[in-house]
Amino acid sequence: MAEIRLTKVAQGQTKIRNVPIAVTPEGFWCCPSPVVFQKTLKAQNPLNKPKPSSSPPSAPTKTTVQKKHVPVTEKKPTSTPSRPAVLPDDQRTFASDAPSLGTLVNERAPRPKIENLPRKVAIEFGEPGTSDMKVVLMGKQGFYVKLSVHKNVLMENSSFFADKLSEEQSSLSCLEIEDCEDIEIYVETVGLMYCKETKQRLIKQSVSRVLRILKVAELLGFKSCMQSCLEYLEAVPWVGEEEEEKVVSSILRLQVEGIGVTPVLKRVSSEVSNHPKETLFHIVEQVLKSSEERGRREMKSIVLKLLRENSSIPSYAGSADIFNETIYSSCRSCLESLLSMFRQAAEPGFTDKPMENREPVLKQITLEADNLSWLLEILADRQAADAFAVMWSTQQELATLHTKLPIVSRHHVSCITARLFVGIGRGELLPLKDTRQLLLHTWLQPLINDYSWLQHGCRSFDRKVVEEGIGRTILTLPLEDQQSILLSWLGSFLKAGDNCPNLQRAFEVWWRRTFIRPYVEPRGNLMQSDSSMTS
Numbered sequence: 147m148a149e150i151r152l153t154k155v156a157q158g159q160t161k162i163r164n165v166p167i168a169v170t171p172e173g174f175w176c177c178p179s180p181v182v183f184q185k186t187l188k189a190q191n192p193l194n195k196p197k198p199s200s201s202p203p204s205a206p207t208k209t210t211v212q213k214k215h216v217p218v219t220e221k222k223p224t225s226t227p228s229r230p231a232v233l234p235d236d237q238r239t240f241a242s243d244a245p246s247l248g249t250l251v252n253e254r255a256p257r258p259k260i261e262n263l264p265r266k267v268a269i270e271f272g273e274p275g276t277s278d279m280k281v282v283l284m285g286k287q288g289f290y291v292k293l294s295v296h297k298n299v300l301m302e303n304s305s306f307f308a309d310k311l312s313e314e315q316s317s318l319s320c321l322e323i324e325d326c327e328d329i330e331i332y333v334e335t336v337g338l339m340y341c342k343e344t345k346q347r348l349i350k351q352s353v354s355r356v357l358r359i360l361k362v363a364e365l366l367g368f369k370s371c372m373q374s375c376l377e378y379l380e381a382v383p384w385v386g387e388e389e390e391e392k393v394v395s396s397i398l399r400l401q402v403e404g405i406g407v408t409p410v411l412k413r414v415s416s417e418v419s420n421h422p423k424e425t426l427f428h429i430v431e432q433v434l435k436s437s438e439e440r441g442r443r444e445m446k447s448i449v450l451k452l453l454r455e456n457s458s459i460p461s462y463a464g465s466a467d468i469f470n471e472t473i474y475s476s477c478r479s480c481l482e483s484l485l486s487m488f489r490q491a492a493e494p495g496f497t498d499k500p501m502e503n504r505e506p507v508l509k510q511i512t513l514e515a516d517n518l519s520w521l522l523e524i525l526a527d528r529q530a531a532d533a534f535a536v537m538w539s540t541q542q543e544l545a546t547l548h549t550k551l552p553i554v555s556r557h558h559v560s561c562i563t564a565r566l567f568v569g570i571g572r573g574e575l576l577p578l579k580d581t582r583q584l585l586l587h588t589w590l591q592p593l594i595n596d597y598s599w600l601q602h603g604c605r606s607f608d609r610k611v612v613e614e615g616i617g618r619t620i621l622t623l624p625l626e627d628q629q630s631i632l633l634s635w636l637g638s639f640l641k642a643g644d645n646c647p648n649l650q651r652a653f654e655v656w657w658r659r660t661f662i663r664p665y666v667e668p669r670g671n672l673m674q675s676d677s678s679m680t681s
Contacts, residue, residue, distance in 0.1 A: 269333060270294035271340055280320040281336070285329040293336060303339040305367030328358055335362045335371060344374040353382060353389055357396050364400060372405050380409045390414070427472045434476060434517045446520045454527055470530045477521050477534060484514040484559070485544050492550040508555050515558035522565055526574045535566055535577040539585040548592045553599045560596040561604065563589040564612045570622070571615030582622060586631055590616070594638050598645035609647075617652030628656045 269291060270277060277294035284290040300307035310321060326332050338344050338359075348356055356375050363371040379397070384390045394414055397407045433449060436442040487510045490496065496504065525531035548556050566585065569575045577585070593616075600607045620631050632653050639646045 267291040268294075271337060272296050272299070279318065282320065282322045283326045283329050283332050284322060284324045285326045289329065291329055291333055293333065295336065299339050300336075303368055303370065305369075306365065308367075328362060331355075331358045331362045335359055335366060335368060338363075338371050339368065344371050345377055348374060348378045351378075353379070353384060353393065356382075357392060360396060360400075369405065372400075376405065376407060376410055380413070384413075426469060430472070430476055433520075434480065437513070450520070450523060450527075453524060470525070470528065473521055473524055473530075474533060477518060477525075477537065480514045480517045480521065481537070481541070484511065484518065485541070485547075487511045487514065488544055488547040488551065491555065492547045497552075511551075511555055512558050515562065518562050519558075519565060522562060522569075526565075526569050529574065531566075531569060531575040532577050532581075535570070535575055535585060536581050538562065538566060539577075539581050539588055542588055545588050545592055549595070553596055554603075557596045557599045557603065560589075560593045560600060561607070563593045564600070564607070564615070567593075567619050568611055568615035571618035579623065582619060583627060586619065586623075590631070590635075594635075594642075594646055597647055598642075601645075613647045613649060614651070616647055617649045617655075620649070620652050621655055625656070625659060628652075629660070632656050 267290075271294065277296055279295060279297050281293040281295055281300075282290060283293065297311060301311055302308075307321075311318060323332075338347060341347050348359070351359075356378050360372060360375040360379075363369075363375065376397075379393055384393055394411070397410050400407055429449065433442060433445050436445070487507050490507050491504075491511065496507075522531060522534055525534055544559070548559060563585075566575075566589075570577065570582065601609055620628055623631070632649065635647070635649055636653070639648070
């Protein structure tokens with residue numbers, strides 16, 4: 147490892163820091179490590195207290211040290227005669243900016259305010275002593291870097307430097323660049339001009355740092371570096387959605403001609419015009435037909451989460467109805483399969499068959515019921531489950547067969563009914579009155595019959611939520627229908643207790659509407675009052 151000396155020049159003091167840097171295969175010095183700038187800024191932090199000097203205080207003197215100013219364009223600086231071993235050849239360009247170290251030992255000048263101290267870094271590229279110009283990068287808060295570079299290297303690699311140097315005379319020995327937002331990356335990018343294999347230098351760099359290099363390379367017109375950055379970004383993984391957005395936005399902002407950004411963008415966009423409807427239908431079908439329980443459960447959760455996060459997916463197909471029709475097509479297929487399995491399981495003598503003959507049917511019932519619950523969840527999230535309520539309320543045959551199967555095999559079907567009641571109670575779906583009446587008439591009693599098993603055998607079953615949904619659904623009906631359903635429920639609740647849904651809140655509302663605060667008088671009373679008024 148070669149070394150670069152970081153010199154901080156200030157009135158009344160000189161501090162030199164050794165910083166390790168890499169050496170390229172060509173023998174040139176590459177850009178310094180980021181620790182150069184971090185340590186320099188840390189040393190200049192006003193909160194840092196200066197360390198007390200270990201040497202004994204010298205006698206007071208009135209002599210003050212005058213800083214010698216040297217123009218930036220000076221080519222051959224003077225060396226420090228008192229201690230020549232302190233500064234190596236590659237840093238002699240800044241010796242003239244510092245006061246004599248020997249004088250500092252014997253004389254002590256008043257310490258200036260830390261916030262007024264200049265912050266300078268000296269860096270030399272190429273073989274020591276061969277540079278023919280200086281580039282001064284001026285950043286914020288008075289921090290700047292002086293680079294010893296070679297004109298031919300800059301002009302060959304950077305259109306920015308080529309334009310600047312061609313506009314001036316060839317004898318120009320110093321070029322200042324003001325308002326550098328990212329001096330560290332400027333230095334690194336200039337260092338990359340001395341490397342033949344730029345891409346190799348980017349290996350093990352972070353994506354965020356390469357994006358910073360890409361930005362500076364674009365400003366400098368360093369096309370080969372830009373191309374290497376794009377090749378790096380095309381190959382390296384992007385970790386997280388935030389990093390992906392940064393990469394894509396940075397690539398889309400590139401305005402340089404002749405730089406191919408398409409390979410990078412192919413990761414997030416496709417030139418093949420696949421219809422989104424077909425892709426989504428294929429994904430849904432694969433999940434529905436999977437027989438591996440764990441994989442199916444996890445993928446259902448993932449697909450449902452992604453659909454919730456990006457409700458605009460159907461817009462790519464031109465209409466949300468296309469996607470919803472795809473889901474309903476899968477619903478009808480699952481429902482037909484479920485009804486077929488129920489018919490087989492309800493046949494006389496089915497329970498007497500060997501377990502190996504019964505098990506496939508019972509597993510298929512569980513699978514299809516779970517599939518329907520998942521599809522209903524998707525439709526409810528998309529506010530498109532009204533048609534599902536219509537379809538489910540008309541399954542009288544399935545509800546009749548429901549009582550003929552063991553509760554352990556049929557209770558998954560009651561989960562579908564419970565989810566519909568919860569959706570109606572929350573306002574997620576708004577079926578017509580006739581559909582709500584038919585749904586309660588067809589499926590409430592089967593749900594009550596399975597209620598005990600659902601509470602103890604189904605982990606996802608939330609009793610309070612389901613009971614609230616059932617009660618609210620009942621209370622959306624005409625008052626006479628509320629009475630009929632709640633009086634029927636009352637008989638079941640008095641017999642089963644906790645094994646029956648607790649609809650006391652709905653019962654209290656119905657009672658209040660009927661006996662305590664009737665909003666409209668009975669029609670008979672209205673007719674009598676009308677006749678009395680006319681007589």
